Amino acid sequence: MKKKIAPIVIGLGLVGLAGCSDDNGSGNSETENNETEFGSVLSTSDAGEVTTDDILNQMGTSTVANQTFQLTLDSILKDKYSDAVDTEQIESQIDDEIEQMGGEEQFAMALQQQQPGMTVEKYKEQRITNAYHDKFFEEKFEVTDEEAKENTREASHILIAVKDENAEEGASQQPQAPQSDLTDEEAKKKAEDIKAQLEDGADFGELAKEESHDTGSAQNNGSLGYVQKGQMVEGFDKALFELEKGEVSDVVKSEFGYHIIKRHDEEDIDEELPQIKKQIVSKKIQENQDKVLEYYKEVLEEYNADFENEEIKTFIEDTYLSPESQQAPDQSSGEQPAEGEEQSTEEESTEENAE
Structure with a gap:
């Protein structure tokens, strides 16, 4: 994302x-x-x-x-x-x-x-x-440690993608979009079911491996690593930065489907600060x-x-x-x-x- x-x-x-x-x-x-x-x-x-x-x-x-x-x-x-x-x-x-x-x-x-x-x-x-x-x-x-921490979150997610209707006509606007056969309604229901399982104590990483249509992050328990504010699509970004450490979001919709987002405790963020700062500088340069x-x-x-x-x-x-x-x-x-x-x-x- x-x-x-x-x-x-x-x-x-x-x-x-x-x-x-x-x-x-x-x-x-x-x-x-x-x-x-x-x-x-x-x-x-x-x-x-x-x-x-x-x-x-x-x-x-x-x-x-x-x-x-x-x-x-x-x-x-x-x-x-x-x-x-x-x-x-x-x-x-x-x-x-x-x-x-x-x-x-x-x-x-x-x-x-x-x-x-x-x-x-x-x-x-x-x-x-x-x-x-x-x-x-x-x-x-220059990026301070405080600025880097305020604008960075360690996150994982589970994506339930929606079928790309344009793909049937050979005119997909997202040729590399995650593959799914689910309609919007079906994808939303499946995401809500997964959210319910999490509330009942299911392991987030295991569900991400089994269910997430983002195959890249699914291989790593849904992990997206450290991401900066504004680096994700709008709905995803807003939901992530409203979460407290360790909290899991409700179902969040984006153009790719439905997400369940987890913010981690970010215990090792101090070790990652040099690379995080470099990424923030890159973003500032582009902007x-x-x-x-x-x-x-x-x-x-x-x-x-x-x-x-x-x-x-x-x-x-x-x-x-x-x-x-x-x-x-x-x-x-x-x-x-x-x-x-x-x-x-x-x-x-x-x-x-x-x-």
Whole structure:
């Protein structure tokens, strides 16, 4: 039932582009960072030369400007937060992920499936770069422990889904919706029966495993983990945040069917606060794109950043840095399955489509 909240972290740009403008040679060479210096002339023939400008023009101003902006921010935030990020710890975490997946070859194949062209080395670089951006946003959108706790609940639920009538006509608006053959009336009655069983002392987790149509959470006793206020569909969200610790809701209707929601005691919330805060920051970023651009502009000014090419400079200023602009740069979370994050439940996939 969660709404999709995508982390807004600038991903790595095109490796090597940053070194093109100052290199007047015609051959390739490796820098101390193992990045290729392509040179200004890439090929020659009787028909003429192909230069880096030819390639960049083929890519287009917007693409080059986006990458320039991203790489500029990456380098600034690396300089600003290098002492605050433990790169060795990140690399060690990735090494553990590689081992858990059965070795670097299997890990690399998984990366390729998720993002063609991604290598293990680039993935490590991307994770470290993302950590610099995380620090930047954590500083700008500061979340206190109190705020995190007030806006977070640990919840489980049992969903009794309603049959999607559109599916019979091959025109379902929710192609990944939980499967059900129950009419609205039947689903409501079944949910009420389950609620009655709970009141008679039945175990919530066992009923979730047996009855819930949210197969993702059902496998874990109906658990949705920790969720933030506003992360769930409206009716579900309202009911959850009205519950006391340990309390179970009445039957709650949403576009997916009927829910019975349980709020847990949240005994281990202190241990989860770092990750909870990160999720809240991600949500704030998505809801405050104008502030994100303001913060970018401030850090560029702090570092006296300037864009030498007039077309690129104009594009970046008009697109990202002007008062009228509300558009954030092309962004990528850089997140891969190998990080071990929880997989989205079936209903989360549904919500992404429904929203």
